[in-house]
Amino acid sequence: MAYDASDDPRQLFGRPTPRIDGVAKVTGAARYASDEPVANPAYAYLVTSAVARGRVAGFDLDQARAAPGFIDVLTHENVGGQVKTNPDPAGKPDNTTTLESDKIWHDGQIIAVVLAESFEAARDAAHRVGVRYAAEAPSASFDSPGVQVEAHKPQTPDAKKGDAAGAFEGAPVKVEARYSTPTQHHNPIELFTTTCVWDGPKLTIYEPTQSMWGLKGGLAKQLSLDPKDVRTVSRFVGGAFGSKGSPTGRTAWIALAAKRLNRPVKLIASRDQGFTIATYRAETRQQVKLGATRDGKLVSFFHEGWEVTSRPSGYNVAGVETTARMYACPNIATAVNVVHADRNTPGFMRAPPETPYMFGLESAMDELAYALNMDPVELRRVNDTQTDPVDGRPFSSRSLMPCFDQAAARFGWSRRDPKPGAMRDGDWQVGWGCATACYPSNIGPAAARLSLTPSGKAAIQLAGHEIGTGAYTTVAVTVAHALGLKVEDVTVTMGDSDLPPVPVAGGSNNAASTTNVAYKACQMVRDRVAGAAVKAQDSPFHGADPAALRLQDGLLRGPGNLSEPLDKAVARTGGRLEVYAENIPAGLPPSAAQGLYEGKMVMSRGTGRKDVTAFAFGAHFVEMRVHVRTREARVGRVVSAFAAGTIVNPTTAHSQFMSGAIWGLSAALHEATEIDADAARYVNDNLADYLLPVNADVPPIEIIMVPEKDDRVNPLGVKGIGEIGITGMNAAVANAVFHATGKRIRDLPIRVEHLL
Amino acid sequence: MRPFAYDRAETTALAARHPTAQGQTDAKVQFLAGGTTLLDLMKLDVLRPERVVDITPLKARHSGIEVGPDGLRLGGLAAMAAVADHPAVKRDYPAIAEALQLAASPQLRNMATLGGNVLQRTRCPYYRDPSWAACNKRTPGSGCAAIGGFNRQHAVLGVSERCIAQYPGDFAVALAALDAEVELVGPGGARRISILDLHTGSDRPHIEHSLRPGEVIVGFRVPAAPWARRSTYLKIRDRQSYEFAIASAAVALDLDGGVVRHARIGLGGMAYKPWRAKAAEAALVGKPLTEDTATAAARLALEGAVGHGHNDYKVELGRRTVVRALLAASATEV
Known part of the structure; x- marks a missing residue:
C-alpha cells in the first residue's frame, strides 16, 4: 500500500470487524x-x-x-x-x-x-x-390518592421561545393530544x-x-x-x-x-427482585400541542410531561429537551412534572428521555400530517432545519432527511395509499408508518494506557465496559488502524477499576469517549516513534519532519515511499514504549478530569454545548398487520436508516441499530410492568409475564447506515449509536397501526383490547 | 425451595404407595414428571412438598402414541413434542397436534409430559408469589388478590368470587372439544373419567383436580369421530410464540355439504378450567356454517362470562376467536 499522508483519522474506520471477544462469549470462556x-x-x-x-x-x-x-x-x-x-x-x-x-x-x-x-x-x-x-396505604401511580405532583425544576431552564400559546390559538391547523407510555424494566439476562x-x-x-x-x-x-x-x-x-x-x-x-x-x-438476586432493587423506566403521561400553517410549517410547539418517581427522589428524564429541538418552530414551550409515589426510584433505560417523549412528539406529527392531508415524510421535510430551534446554534451535522429518503426508497413508501384501512392482505389489515429517531451525541473525559512493542504488538488498558455493544472491538479497531497494525495484534484490557478511568457506558458516549482517547494515545505513540526516528542517524527519516511520518502497514512510513520496520523504529524509543493519555473533550473545563477520577458523571452533552448542538438522527419505517377479527397487531417488516457520523465498526454498529429497533417494537407492542393499583406492587415481575418479543415477533429488519461526516462533534466525528435505534420506533408502530386500522393508539403498549 | 425427600416410582403400583391429597395445592407429596410446573413452583416457595416422587420411569410403559380405528390413545407420560410431531395425529386429530405445537417452547415441549401438562397450574401472578397474602388457591379463605387487582390474563368463564384464575393450557382444551377421556391408575385400580371431570371448579380453588390419592394419569383416549379431521386449535396471544393464550378455541366440525352435522367447541385462555361450549355446538347443528351462524354460536359460547375489569375484553375477544376458528375449520380441506 502507498503511503497515506492524510491527517483525517475518520478514514481509519468503517471496516466491518467481527467481535474480538465473540469466541470467548459463545464458548462460555468470557468471565462475567x-x-x-x-x-x-x-x-x-x-x-x-x-x-x-x-x-x-x-x-x-x-x-x-x-x-x-x-x-x-x-x-x-x-x-x-x-x-x-x-x-x-x-x-x-x-x-x-x-x-x-x-x-x-x-x-x-x-x-x-x-x-x-x-x-x-x-x-x-x-x-x-x-x-x-x-x-x-400506598400510592401506586398517577391516579392514586396520595401522590405528590411537583413541577420539575431543571438545571437549565425549560426550552421556551416566543409565544407558543398565542401562536397555537392562531394556527390554522392544530393537533392537541395526550399520550402515555408504560413502566418498563430492563431485564438484562445477567441478573443483578x-x-x-x-x-x-x-x-x-x-x-x-x-x-x-x-x-x-x-x-x-x-x-x-x-x-x-x-x-x-x-x-x-x-x-x-x-x-x-x-x-x-x-x-x-x-x-x-x-x-x-x-x-x-x-x-x-432473583429475577423478580431485579424489578425492585434496581431502576426502571417510569411511566409517563404527555400532552402535545402542535400548530401549523396550511403548508405544514410548525408555528407552535408545546410538550408537557408527567413522570412517576419515588417519594424522595426527583429523578426525571425530561425528554422535552430533545423533542423541542426536532423541528423548526418559532414558538416553543415545554414543561415537566414529577409525580411522587410509593415506588422504587426509576433510572436510566435505553434512551431514557427519547424513548417515551419521542412517542408523544412523533405520534402527534403523524396526527398533524393527517390533519394537513400531507405525507408524513414531507411534513418532516417542511420542518427540517440545520439550526437548533431552541438555542439557535447550528447542528454539528444533521442528516435527518437523507435518512428518511433512503429508508423510504428501500421500504417502497411511494406505493403507500395514505387512506387508513385501505391496504389489506387476506384477513390482515396492513398499515405503513414512519417516525424520526434521534439521540444527542455525548462524549466524556477518558484515560487510557497504551504500549507498543518492537514486534508490533499493541496493548491498551482502560476501565471500559463491554455491556454487549462490542466495546472491546471498537477500541481494538481504533488502535489497530491508528498504529497501522492488524486487529489481532492489539490486546484490549477493560473491566477493572485498577485501569485508567473512562465514563459510565451510558448516554451513548462510550464509542466517542473511548475511541477518541485511544486515538490520542496512538498519536502519542506515533509522536514518540517519529521523534526518535528523525533524530537517529540510522533511520531513513533522519532529519525529516516528524509530523509527516505515519504508522502504516506495520511500518513507520513517510513521504517518498520511505519506510522502516517497527522493530527498529520502536526499539529506538528506548525501554518500554508506553503512554498514558487523557482526553478532555473540548468545551469541558480542565476540572472535568478530576470528576472522571472521582467516578462522577461528567459529560459534554449534545444539547449543552456552546458551539453546536449535536445529535444523531434516523428514520424508521414499519409495516404493521392487524387481524380483521381477533385484532392481534404483528410487525410485517422494518426499514430503518441512521446517520451517526463516523461508524467505527459497521458490524457491531449494525447490531446496535437493529437491537434498538427491535426493542422499539417491543416497547410499542409488548413491554409493560403491571402495577397492582391498591398494593402499589409489580405484578408481572418475571420473564414469562413481562413480555418481550420472541424471534417469531421480529420480522426482517433492514438497517441502512447513511454516510455522514461530522467535523464538529469530536475529533473522530463519532456519534453514539447505542440508544438511537429504540427512539421513535414506538411511534412508527402506532402510526402504522393507525394507517392499518384508522384507530389512533395513544397509550402503549398496543394490545388486542385497544383494537377490538 | 424447601428440602424434600426424593423417591422414584418404577411402576404405577409403587407410585400408588404414596397416597396423598394430591389435588390440594399444599399437598405434602407431589409426583414429578417433566417438572416444568412443579419445580418452578417449588423454587418460588408456592409448593412445599415434603416428598417428591419421580414417576419418569413410568415413561417406559406409558408414553405410546397409537392411532387406531377406535380413536387415538396417548400415553400419559408421552412428551408433548412427540405427540405434536406425530404424522398420524397431525393428519387425523389436527386440533390435538396444533394445541401441543403452539404451547410453550421446544425445550419445554421436550421435557413436559401430557399428564403433567393437563394438570399445569394457573399462571395467576398472585398465586405464584407467596408474598401476596390473599389467594384462596394457596391459602383457603385468605381471599383473592386478583379480583380488584391486575387481572388482564384472568378467566371470564367458570369463575367465582373465590377465584378467577385461568387454566393456562392448550392441549386439554383440544381434549375437551374432542370428548377425550383420561385413564387413571391408582390404589383402587384403573378407571377412566371424562377430561371435563378432571379439573374441579372455582368454588373450591385450593382443590386442583379430581384424582384420587395415589392416582397417576397413564393415558388419554380420544374417540374416532367424523369431526376429528376437520378440527383446529386457534390460539390468540400477545406475542407470536412461547406465550399463553388470552383466548383460544378448539373446534371440530362434521359437515354435510355446508351444513353442520356435529360441532365441538372447546375454549381456553378465558376459562377457569378446560371449557366446553355445548350450547354453542347445539345451536350450529343443522345449520350452514356462515358468519351469522358462527357469530350466534359464539355469543352462546361466551354466555355467562364475567369480566373483572382488565379482562373484560376477553368476552368479545372470545367470541371473535370462536367465529374465526369455526370459519377456519369449515374452510379446511379434509
Missing part, C-alpha cells in the same frame, strides 16, 4: 462478574418487602436461623446505621433506603440479607424469614449480582456495572473507605441497558456482610 472464582464464599439471598409503604414492625427469624446452612442475617436492627445511603441515579442524596432503618419506601425493598453456606440454603432460609409490617472480597482494608467488588469508577467511588462513600482501597471488576456485562449504570443499594450490604463474616460473600 458472578463467574469470578473466590475462595469459600458464603451466599446471600435478599428478603424484600411485601408491602409498598410503612415500617418493619419486627422479624421472626427463628425458623430461618434453624434452616440448614444458615450463617447470619442482616436487618436494620443489627446493621442499620453501618452504611450511608446510596444516592439516586442523578447523584442526589434523596433516594429510597434499604435496610438503613425500618422504613419501607416501596414494594420489593431490600429489608434483610440472609447468609448461608450455599445459594439454595440461603434461599430456603430467606423464605423462612417472617416479617411483621406496620403497613400504610454482587461478590465482595476483603483483603485487609481493601475491598474488591465483582459486579456487573456500566461504571467501573462510578461504582468504586460510590461504594467508597457509602462505606466511608478511601477510594484507593476499593476495586471493582466487571470484565463482561450480560446486558445492562442503563440498569447497571449507577450503584444500587444492594452492594454496600454485601460488602458489609463479607466484612462481618470475614469471608467472601456472593449475591445473585
Whole structure:
C-alpha cells in the first residue's frame, strides 16, 4: 500500500470487524462478574418487602436461623446505621433506603440479607424469614390518592421561545393530544449480582456495572473507605441497558456482610427482585400541542410531561429537551412534572428521555400530517432545519432527511395509499408508518494506557465496559488502524477499576469517549516513534519532519515511499514504549478530569454545548398487520436508516441499530410492568409475564447506515449509536397501526383490547 | 425451595404407595414428571412438598402414541413434542397436534409430559408469589388478590368470587372439544373419567383436580369421530410464540355439504378450567356454517362470562376467536 499522508483519522474506520471477544462469549470462556472464582464464599439471598409503604414492625427469624446452612442475617436492627445511603441515579442524596432503618419506601425493598453456606440454603432460609409490617396505604401511580405532583425544576431552564400559546390559538391547523407510555424494566439476562472480597482494608467488588469508577467511588462513600482501597471488576456485562449504570443499594450490604463474616460473600438476586432493587423506566403521561400553517410549517410547539418517581427522589428524564429541538418552530414551550409515589426510584433505560417523549412528539406529527392531508415524510421535510430551534446554534451535522429518503426508497413508501384501512392482505389489515429517531451525541473525559512493542504488538488498558455493544472491538479497531497494525495484534484490557478511568457506558458516549482517547494515545505513540526516528542517524527519516511520518502497514512510513520496520523504529524509543493519555473533550473545563477520577458523571452533552448542538438522527419505517377479527397487531417488516457520523465498526454498529429497533417494537407492542393499583406492587415481575418479543415477533429488519461526516462533534466525528435505534420506533408502530386500522393508539403498549 | 425427600416410582403400583391429597395445592407429596410446573413452583416457595416422587420411569410403559380405528390413545407420560410431531395425529386429530405445537417452547415441549401438562397450574401472578397474602388457591379463605387487582390474563368463564384464575393450557382444551377421556391408575385400580371431570371448579380453588390419592394419569383416549379431521386449535396471544393464550378455541366440525352435522367447541385462555361450549355446538347443528351462524354460536359460547375489569375484553375477544376458528375449520380441506 502507498503511503497515506492524510491527517483525517475518520478514514481509519468503517471496516466491518467481527467481535474480538465473540469466541470467548459463545464458548462460555468470557468471565462475567458472578463467574469470578473466590475462595469459600458464603451466599446471600435478599428478603424484600411485601408491602409498598410503612415500617418493619419486627422479624421472626427463628425458623430461618434453624434452616440448614444458615450463617447470619442482616436487618436494620443489627446493621442499620453501618452504611450511608446510596444516592439516586442523578447523584442526589434523596433516594429510597434499604435496610438503613425500618422504613419501607416501596414494594420489593431490600429489608434483610440472609447468609448461608450455599445459594439454595440461603434461599430456603430467606423464605423462612417472617416479617411483621406496620403497613400504610400506598400510592401506586398517577391516579392514586396520595401522590405528590411537583413541577420539575431543571438545571437549565425549560426550552421556551416566543409565544407558543398565542401562536397555537392562531394556527390554522392544530393537533392537541395526550399520550402515555408504560413502566418498563430492563431485564438484562445477567441478573443483578454482587461478590465482595476483603483483603485487609481493601475491598474488591465483582459486579456487573456500566461504571467501573462510578461504582468504586460510590461504594467508597457509602462505606466511608478511601477510594484507593476499593476495586471493582466487571470484565463482561450480560446486558445492562442503563440498569447497571449507577450503584444500587444492594452492594454496600454485601460488602458489609463479607466484612462481618470475614469471608467472601456472593449475591445473585432473583429475577423478580431485579424489578425492585434496581431502576426502571417510569411511566409517563404527555400532552402535545402542535400548530401549523396550511403548508405544514410548525408555528407552535408545546410538550408537557408527567413522570412517576419515588417519594424522595426527583429523578426525571425530561425528554422535552430533545423533542423541542426536532423541528423548526418559532414558538416553543415545554414543561415537566414529577409525580411522587410509593415506588422504587426509576433510572436510566435505553434512551431514557427519547424513548417515551419521542412517542408523544412523533405520534402527534403523524396526527398533524393527517390533519394537513400531507405525507408524513414531507411534513418532516417542511420542518427540517440545520439550526437548533431552541438555542439557535447550528447542528454539528444533521442528516435527518437523507435518512428518511433512503429508508423510504428501500421500504417502497411511494406505493403507500395514505387512506387508513385501505391496504389489506387476506384477513390482515396492513398499515405503513414512519417516525424520526434521534439521540444527542455525548462524549466524556477518558484515560487510557497504551504500549507498543518492537514486534508490533499493541496493548491498551482502560476501565471500559463491554455491556454487549462490542466495546472491546471498537477500541481494538481504533488502535489497530491508528498504529497501522492488524486487529489481532492489539490486546484490549477493560473491566477493572485498577485501569485508567473512562465514563459510565451510558448516554451513548462510550464509542466517542473511548475511541477518541485511544486515538490520542496512538498519536502519542506515533509522536514518540517519529521523534526518535528523525533524530537517529540510522533511520531513513533522519532529519525529516516528524509530523509527516505515519504508522502504516506495520511500518513507520513517510513521504517518498520511505519506510522502516517497527522493530527498529520502536526499539529506538528506548525501554518500554508506553503512554498514558487523557482526553478532555473540548468545551469541558480542565476540572472535568478530576470528576472522571472521582467516578462522577461528567459529560459534554449534545444539547449543552456552546458551539453546536449535536445529535444523531434516523428514520424508521414499519409495516404493521392487524387481524380483521381477533385484532392481534404483528410487525410485517422494518426499514430503518441512521446517520451517526463516523461508524467505527459497521458490524457491531449494525447490531446496535437493529437491537434498538427491535426493542422499539417491543416497547410499542409488548413491554409493560403491571402495577397492582391498591398494593402499589409489580405484578408481572418475571420473564414469562413481562413480555418481550420472541424471534417469531421480529420480522426482517433492514438497517441502512447513511454516510455522514461530522467535523464538529469530536475529533473522530463519532456519534453514539447505542440508544438511537429504540427512539421513535414506538411511534412508527402506532402510526402504522393507525394507517392499518384508522384507530389512533395513544397509550402503549398496543394490545388486542385497544383494537377490538 | 424447601428440602424434600426424593423417591422414584418404577411402576404405577409403587407410585400408588404414596397416597396423598394430591389435588390440594399444599399437598405434602407431589409426583414429578417433566417438572416444568412443579419445580418452578417449588423454587418460588408456592409448593412445599415434603416428598417428591419421580414417576419418569413410568415413561417406559406409558408414553405410546397409537392411532387406531377406535380413536387415538396417548400415553400419559408421552412428551408433548412427540405427540405434536406425530404424522398420524397431525393428519387425523389436527386440533390435538396444533394445541401441543403452539404451547410453550421446544425445550419445554421436550421435557413436559401430557399428564403433567393437563394438570399445569394457573399462571395467576398472585398465586405464584407467596408474598401476596390473599389467594384462596394457596391459602383457603385468605381471599383473592386478583379480583380488584391486575387481572388482564384472568378467566371470564367458570369463575367465582373465590377465584378467577385461568387454566393456562392448550392441549386439554383440544381434549375437551374432542370428548377425550383420561385413564387413571391408582390404589383402587384403573378407571377412566371424562377430561371435563378432571379439573374441579372455582368454588373450591385450593382443590386442583379430581384424582384420587395415589392416582397417576397413564393415558388419554380420544374417540374416532367424523369431526376429528376437520378440527383446529386457534390460539390468540400477545406475542407470536412461547406465550399463553388470552383466548383460544378448539373446534371440530362434521359437515354435510355446508351444513353442520356435529360441532365441538372447546375454549381456553378465558376459562377457569378446560371449557366446553355445548350450547354453542347445539345451536350450529343443522345449520350452514356462515358468519351469522358462527357469530350466534359464539355469543352462546361466551354466555355467562364475567369480566373483572382488565379482562373484560376477553368476552368479545372470545367470541371473535370462536367465529374465526369455526370459519377456519369449515374452510379446511379434509
